[in-house]
Amino acid sequence: MRGISPSIDSDGSNPVADDRGSATEPARQHDSNPDDGGSATVSLPCVHCGEPTPCVVGANAEEVFCCNGCRGAYELIQGLGLEDFYALRDQSLGVNAGSSGAARWFGGQDDLFENFDSEAFLGVSKPQPVAGGLLVSDLSVGGLHCAACAWLIENASLQTDGWQAARVRMNDHTIRISFDPTVTSLSRIAAIMNRLGYPVFPMSADRNDSFKQENRRLLIRIAIAGFCAANAMWIAIALYAGEATYVANDHRLLLECFGVGLGVISVLGPGRVFLRGALSSIKTRTPHMDLPVALGLAVGTVSGVAAIIAGSGAVYFDSLAVLVFLLLVGRWIQFRQQHHAAGSVDLLLRMTPRHAELIDGAGRASRVLVDQLAAGQIVRVKAGESIPVDGLIREGETTVDLALLTGESEPKWMSPGDEVSAGTVNLSSSIDIEVVRVGGESRIGKVMSSVEDAISEKVPIVILADRIGGVFVMIVTVLAIATFIGWFSTGITQAAANATALLIVACPCALALATPLAVAVAIGRSAKRGILIRDGSALERLSKPGQIWFDKTGTLTQGRVEAMWVTGDRSVLAIAADVEKSCVHPLAQAIIELAKRYGWTESEQTVSTKLVDGGVIGEFPEMRVAIGNQSLMRRIDTSIDDHFVVAAKDCTVNGFSPVYIAVGDKVVALLKASDPVRVDASKTIQRLHRLGWHVGILSGDHPDIVTSVARELSVDESLASGGMLPEDKLSVVNQSDSASDRAGPIIMVGDGANDAAALTAADVGIAVRGGAEVSLQAAPIFISTGRLDSILELLLASRRTSILIKTAFAVSLSYNLIAVALAMLGKISPLLAAVFMPLSSVSVLSLTLLWPVFKSEKS
């Protein structure tokens, strides 16, 4: 099995072979420098996800992985012969694409996917038989973010026996899998997908299909309108040619009949929406942009039909048909843009498991749906599984990963009587939980419902556009009537012509297109740079400097525990690693990484280990080794020499957690653990200060650590708070909202899952971690690059977009003024109006598309 070549110490010696108690250290070590870790380390990007990973100088850059997950995915991709994935991904996203958030999982627990073979679990995603003995299943898939992902999945399917095809749909993040049930099973396919980094879920039963239906309806309307418009136009050409030279009367009549017929079809068919909108606008007495459009259409149609019957007079069917077509296209673009970023994801579904193992009175286990659980029942949660309910532990001791709720990577020790929350992950051993709250009632459920409430509020810019549109509509209608009356004296046809021309040319589609288009362009360009924006108003709000709150763990820091050597007997590292290698704990991983850097290799020796509160105890044949914090050392009666005490104090003062290693009953070594700050954090915060933003930190981590991080990043310490629960962060955000001197927006930057409430409460929430779909439900902006300077790019882009919107407004407004004036003076015929109107749209479009939103424009 391919593996990583172990990093070898500079003098080539394996520490385990050294005398215990001797202090052999490589010459280049600097113990006094706390940041050095005792040997030179560099940060290389993980080959799979791009996350910066510390490793020894001289490590092979082609074999650097930040975690087992990435290594597993890489090896699988190599095994399938699909290493082109990396080249393609870099091509689509830009070379420094950065972290893509590869899926988290624990070990290679492929048996977690056995649920995929049960129809009850799959529900709507139940495989359907098709021709050729294959089964087809539609599933939701996460982790998609570029063309390379779709390519990888679709090609992985071709390389796997029995997996016939996979068809990825990027827009709603689903995948259609067809497979041969005699050769493979859905669970195996799901396991492969998970290892590649794209977890699959069954689609939820009440999937929101309305987007799809509405999309189809609009497209059909556009198709019909396009047909009418195109044919009307070429018939009109014939008529104009006839006017210019000569046309036989009966020919003219024929052409006009067909033309008017098409015009009427266009207005009464696809154009009906405008008439309906205008009617409801009149009924509710709120001016709506459909009103002048409907008026223009109505007048034009009526006068056209009248002209045919009377045998004379101009007909404007071409203008009408084209108008209907263009307006419908504009509506469709707006509609799609609204539904682009966040698909129809059941938020709660993604975060908590849908099935649980129910233990009845006799101790028999059965698998049931979580929704069917009642308070007082007992469920069993195995190690590595997510906890499905809020409840109390009845049996078993374990560590629990609370990252979903508090965002902190340090697992918490839990024993019977402790309360656990749905969505958190059970790490070390199986426990039995008595159900207290299920589903929407659970803590995480309540957080998510507050998120959903916030989303349904109306966005300010739409309100503003409606108001402007309303005023515009009233003015235009009044002017049209005035024009009609004014020109009445010269004949009803002329008056009608001018009024129609005015109604057509003053169509507010230029006004209506300007803002949404500018926003759509900015969103599209941001998406190319890994900044996903769900709605444009968020973008617009960022243009002025205000107050920005950062979460610490994972946002300003790398989110991973890193262990560093402090002092003591270095040979003990190997022993410590042997003890830690069977633990599931981020600190264990960090210690193993540290030991590897000093030349440790994994041996076959198994050590009996016991996980206790504060650390781990390993029983070797000849001694007992304990690794953990100070309280553990005290509890098991080990003696700690003074120089270790001093070194430990030094650690805490600098914001590190000391980790003691004791052999027998004496502490022999000291490590320190920390979550290192991101390399670009300091620079980013300085630039934010320069742009006029106030920066603060809200974190659930220990206040001392938060203070030291604040100092390191030159953040005002009064604005840095630690020990915050999600509810505390929410109240801080709300408080700064009502502060009197607030000029600009309040921004919260944090994790999409556990900072959800604060992210929603802020004026603009920016999520930088977690899955894209989940984060976009809570925050309007999700940064997938994992780089903090993307935030800077975003702020500058917002400023430029704001200027663009104002310019586009000005241009379209001035066009309207001139055009309306000309129409009132009778200078424009309805045909000319119908030509000018799309011209104005085109000019606004060009202006918007060519405007540089980001500084260095990539293609």
Next chain:
Amino acid sequence: MSVLYIALPIALLLGAGALFACIHCIRSGQYDDLQTPSLRMLIDDKSDAERETKRSESTHHDRS
């Protein structure tokens, strides 16, 4: 009788034919996903022969 009386309706009928085909496509869902096909188009597919040799190569590699 001028040819226009025949040509005009036929032209419109042809157009209508295309229109119905378009509507049929929309109804059967071909226009639901406009994003992925544009991405898929840009990536070269290995020919089946290439893929087979690659596959046997990697399984040999794994076994060794």
